[in-house]
Every structure is written in structure tokens, then in C-alpha cells.
Amino acid sequence: MTPIDILILSNGPGEVTTWVRPVVKALREILGNDSEKIRISVVLSPCPNASGKEANIAISYPEVNRVQSAEYFWSFLLWGKTVENWDWRKNGVIIFLGGDQFFPVVIGKRLGYKTVVYAEWDARWHNLIDRFGIMKAEVAAKVSPQYQDKFVVVGDLMAEANLGESIEGKGEREIIGILPGSKAAKLAQGVPLTIAIAEYISVKYPQTRFVIPVAPTLDLPTLESFANPATNPVANYFDFQGGSLVQENDTQILQTVKGLRVELYQKHPAHDLLSQCSICLTTVGANTAELGSLGVPMVVLLPTQQLDAMRSWDGYLGILANLPGVGSSFAKLINWWFLRKKGLLAWPNIWAQAEIVPELVGKLKPQEVADLVLDYLDNPAKLAQVRDNLRQVRGETGAATKLANIVKEEVMKMA
Secondary structure, three states, X not given: OOOEEEEEEEOOXXXXXXXXXXXXXXXXXXXXXXXXXXXXEEEEOOOOOOOOOHHHHHHOOOOOOEEEOHHHHHHHHHXXXXXXXXXXXXXXXXXXXXXXXXXXXXXXXXXXOEEEEEEOOOOOOOOOOOEEEEOOHHHHOOOOHHHHHHEEEOOOHHHHOOOOOOOOOOXXXXXXXXXXXXXXXXXXXXXXXXXXXXXXXXXXOOOOEEEEEOOOOOOHHHHHHHOOOOOXXXXXXXXXXXXXXXXXXXXXXXXXXXXXXXXXXXXXXXXXXXXXXXXXXXXXXXHHHHHHHHOOXXXXXXXXXXXXXXXXXXXXXXXXXXXXXXXXXHHHHHHHHHHHHOOOOOHHHHHHOOOOOOEEEEOOOHHHHHHHHHHHHHOHHHHHHHHHHHHHOOOOOOHHHHHHHHHHHHHHOOO
């Protein structure tokens, strides 16, 4: 076989863990482990949700030969040079797994490589990209007939996450996941609200395990500070008395004044844990996409007790809301406007164009939210229906292997 370079373009933590990981495994299974024949490189592009650990995560995959971090991306895109001055083989394939779909167009032309794009919801540059692996047939519905042969339905890469690992001690106990966010604007309300909800649930179900999958960008002392009314006055809106870190063997626990113990899970990604949760309490954002892809029921929370605290908008709105001096006023105005115009917020609901998981917006009271969660726990059929609805809005499984087979077809043309 002619030596081949496979260059994977990706960006954020979700893409690196849920897209890149299964794809590189499938590539090695199909194309072999001989790096003299097939060399796999990963180049990361900037992402607003990046943790800064994406390069370390990618290079930890044994299937990957070399990785360049996002800070060096623009010089590579513009001038074609990596920071370590990588060599490139004559023949290769670029696989797009996150970022801007124009990136493989530019880099593919420069290197003379074939281009394969994984398109979850939208496919672009039909005339310039060689092949598309798409999540669902609807992605190609509006594509010109002359490009239809480039499109193959591969399914949902997110569903390829390794869900086989067990969580020690689950037994017959319910597990409820708590995802309060990773940025200060969400944590200020999310931490005290969700843990206060958990305290109410634990009264009826005292054997329930409550677990927070800690975001890789969040350190435990910072998380603890948001659970302390002295350092996070927003907690008082929810009558939350506070909690502090304790360690039991190798497990970090956030123990509340009322005695609730919340386990802090620091392995990333946390798909093995989340997949075993009966239900999750989560803020609006990427968490809802991850849970939806795993088929995990959720209650999505957007508390408005302190409009000024919700400064986690992206783009121009986020810039305005965080301006020195006037940012607070902008934040309140933006959030007031948003609440009046609110549509569907959670990603599964946006995918389905219907509220298949509950979205709670307003001055949320922990006991009322807890009653909703308890109703789901008391009615397993309702939870099962939510799981079924979540699975129906995603694509079929086996996407990584199907995408790798598309790459194999392009590689075989070069033999």
C-alpha cells in the first residue's frame, strides 16, 4: 500500500472525545495499525468551549500519531506550516470532525488530499468536498442532485461513546446526575439550585446517589465556593444553606449542611456515568446535546432569580453583557428580552421541534422542581417514553465504522 496520511480536523472537547475517539479506533480496525502505511494526525482549531486540554486528550489515544493544539491553527491554515514543521505524504485524506467546514476545503487543496466531512446537521461546500458522512438523510434533502452521490448516511457519532464501563456500587440505587454548568455565570445559580433540589429528592429517596460530573475546566475549590452562601450570595435565593468538600477514600464529596452527599466525578468524558443515570438536572447548553445523544432523560433549568448572573451568552450579546461598568445593565436587558421571546432551549427539543424534555424557566423553587423529578421516578413508564423520544431524534448507530469505510474507499483509489 502507498503510505497514506490521514489528517483529522477537530476543535472542542465534545468533538475530540465523542467524535475523534471512535473514528480513530474504527480507522485502525479497518486500515491497520502500521503507522508506516497509515499515519493519523490531529489538528485542532479554536473553539469557544475549549478547555485547553483537547490536545492532551487526543494524543492519549493510541491510534493517533501526532497532534497540534489549537493555538497554532491559524498559521497552519494560512501558510500550511505546523509548529513542528510536520512532513506530509504525497497521498492523504482529510476528515472533518469539528470546526468550520471551510477548513478542509482550504487545507485539502493545499495538501492535495481527498476530503471527507462528517455533517451532523448541515453540509456545506458540496462542490468542493469529496465525500460527506451525514447523521440523518434529512441533511442531504436540499442538496443538488449532481452532488447526491457524495452523501452517505452513517448515523450518529455521538452514539459511539464507550458506554460499557460500569460504575462501582450502583446496585439497585437510582443515580441522578447534576450538571450545573462550567462557567461562573451558570454555576452561581446552577450549583445551589440543583443541590437544593437534590436535598428535597433525597428525603423521599434517601438511597439515591447524586453525582456531579465535574467539567475539566472546573477545579473543586471553585465548585465548592459556589456552594457556599458566604462566597456565592445567589445561594440565598434558593434557601440553600451550603456545602463543603470532604474526601472519602479516593472519592471527593460535596457534603451539604443538611447532610446530603454529592459525589464529584472527575473522569472525562463521563459517558459511562451519565448513561447509567435515571435522570439528570442540567442547565441549558452543550450538556443537553450530550445527554440527548446518550438517551438520558433530563430536566433543563434556566433560573432567573438573578438576571444579572446569566452573563454566559455567546457572540456579541456576551460581549455586551460583560462590558465593564455597563455590562450589568446590558445583561439584565438581554435576559429580559430573551425571556419574552423564548423558544425551545434544550438541544433535544430543538432537534425534535417539540418539548420532549421539560424546560423550566423562571424563578424556580427547588421543591417544585424536585416534585417534577419525583413524578418521573415514581412513573418509570414516563421515563422510558422520554428515552425513546430522545433516541428517535438521533441517527442510527455504527457511524464510526461507516465513516471509516468511506475513508477506506478513498484510500483504495490511491493504491
